Amino acid sequence: MEFFKRIFIVLILVINIYYVNAQVFSDVYAKLQQSQILNDHFFGFSLYDLDSNRYVVDINGHKHFTPASNTKVFTLYTALEMLGDSIPGLQYVEKGDSLLFWGTGDPTFLHSKMDSHIVYNFLKKTEKKLFFIPTPMQNRFFAAGWTMDDFDSYYQPEIATFPIYGNVVTFRENSNNGLKFVPDFFQDKLTIDHSLDKGKFTLSRSFVGNQFLQSREKVPSNYVNEIPFKYSDTLAIRLLSDTLNKSIQIIEYSKPTEVKTLYSNATRYVLREMMLPSDNYLAEQILMMISLQKFKMFDTYLVRNWMKEHYFKYYSDEIVLHDGSGLSSYNKITPQNMIDVLVAIKNKLPDESQRFKLFSTGGVDGTLKRSYSTDRGVPFVFAKTGTITSVYCQSGYLITRSGKKLAFSFLNNNFIDERSAIIRKEMVNIMTYIRQNY
Numbered sequence: 001m002e003f004f005k006r007i008f009i010v011l012i013l014v015i016n017i018y019y020v021n022a023q024v025f026s027d028v029y030a031k032l033q034q035s036q037i038l039n040d041h042f043f044g045f046s047l048y049d050l051d052s053n054r055y056v057v058d059i060n061g062h063k064h065f066t067p068a069s070n071t072k073v074f075t076l077y078t079a080l081e082m083l084g085d086s087i088p089g090l091q092y093v094e095k096g097d098s099l100l101f102w103g104t105g106d107p108t109f110l111h112s113k114m115d116s117h118i119v120y121n122f123l124k125k126t127e128k129k130l131f132f133i134p135t136p137m138q139n140r141f142f143a144a145g146w147t148m149d150d151f152d153s154y155y156q157p158e159i160a161t162f163p164i165y166g167n168v169v170t171f172r173e174n175s176n177n178g179l180k181f182v183p184d185f186f187q188d189k190l191t192i193d194h195s196l197d198k199g200k201f202t203l204s205r206s207f208v209g210n211q212f213l214q215s216r217e218k219v220p221s222n223y224v225n226e227i228p229f230k231y232s233d234t235l236a237i238r239l240l241s242d243t244l245n246k247s248i249q250i251i252e253y254s255k256p257t258e259v260k261t262l263y264s265n266a267t268r269y270v271l272r273e274m275m276l277p278s279d280n281y282l283a284e285q286i287l288m289m290i291s292l293q294k295f296k297m298f299d300t301y302l303v304r305n306w307m308k309e310h311y312f313k314y315y316s317d318e319i320v321l322h323d324g325s326g327l328s329s330y331n332k333i334t335p336q337n338m339i340d341v342l343v344a345i346k347n348k349l350p351d352e353s354q355r356f357k358l359f360s361t362g363g364v365d366g367t368l369k370r371s372y373s374t375d376r377g378v379p380f381v382f383a384k385t386g387t388i389t390s391v392y393c394q395s396g397y398l399i400t401r402s403g404k405k406l407a408f409s410f411l412n413n414n415f416i417d418e419r420s421a422i423i424r425k426e427m428v429n430i431m432t433y434i435r436q437n438y
């Protein structure tokens with residue numbers, strides 16, 4: 001009898017705590033419900049107390065939304081679970097006077113900002129003959145749901161097994177109002193197409209190949225642009241051969257069971273670069289690396305299915321993901337799904353200094369640098385944004401003035417795109433209110 005009495009007391013305490021929390025945050029709930037800006041479209045908001053492990057506000061928490069780049073939070077967690085401390089830069093074997101190598105999906109090789117030069121120096125310094133063996137890829141060069149209109153946009157490079165230069169050509173204005181190319185292999189593949197001139201300088205690429213088109217001869221001062229090139233193994237090795245100033249042959253060769261792996265970068269460094277500027281290319285290639293490491297093949301659907309079977313199936317609602325970046329409009333998650341993964345990341349990285357470093361800090365860096373102001377000089381929002389047409393989302397962590405530690409997911413879909421800035425401002429107002437009043 002005493003046992004049941006204790007259970008009853010505990011239940012009463014739990015109910016009272018839940019009731020108090022619900023009452024305490026009732027003003028936040030009211031603000032959300034009464035906001036004309038938010039209620040002009042489909043929105044969801046879940047606010048979760050990380051100390052008491054309970055929801056304190058939840059509106060449309062079980063409704064599915066298109067998450068845009070909030071998808072990268074799932075990619076982040078997948079990498080923390082399945083990728084080691086360092087990313088594989090190259091797989092290789094040495095046979096006599098030959099070095100045979102395979103791609104690993106490493107996105108940092110000869111990348112303009114992230115190349116460690118470890119792989120480059122290894123290939124440059126070897127005296128052995130170089131042979132590259134292509135690896136089949138089950139993925140298409142674009143993921144399901146990607147828009148074909150964006151084929152020449154900097155944020156949509158093609159997925160590849162041996163990416164190089166970030167799979168983009170970088171164009172910069174030179175001192176003569178012309179263009180400098182990196183890599184310069186593409187220098188002779190540029191033509192003037194005056195039909196592109198709609199009142200401003202335009203740079204584009206042929207849909208089917210690597211012919212680049214500019215609208216006028218004179219390039220604006222300080223012009224910088226990145227345009228994805230049409231990828232092939234042959235092109236990648238041609239670019240590598242030119243860069244190394246070495247001959248490299250492409251051959252067919254069955255990969256041995258045992259190969260050596262050369263590691264190129266710290267995993268956390270790459271994850272931070274994926275998260276803060278919201279780099280789609282890095283997100284997709286991270287899943288490619290995981291796929292090779294876990295399943296010995298390039299098939300990112302195997303990674304997503306494995307995570308769904310072993311982790312995501314225990315989440316609040318069904319999760320549908322078709323890519324790692326959020327470019328796909330087919331992706332569907334709920335606000336409570338976002339809370340689930342944020343709690344999982346918190347459990348994986350309980351040290352806030354490590355965890356928050358992987359998210360944009362409001363008023364300080366990343367995609368939230370200009371959205372928020374710090375509160376008395378102190379940042380309080382650490383989150384991932386997500387933006388595509390008619391979608392704007394924020395999900396992450398919030399610390400209040402009293403020290404409450406909260407996880408939140410604020411998802412907005414199906415609004416007229418011109419209203420994005422207004423919606424973002426309203427979200428910031430509400431998050432700042434929570435910070436200052438709790």
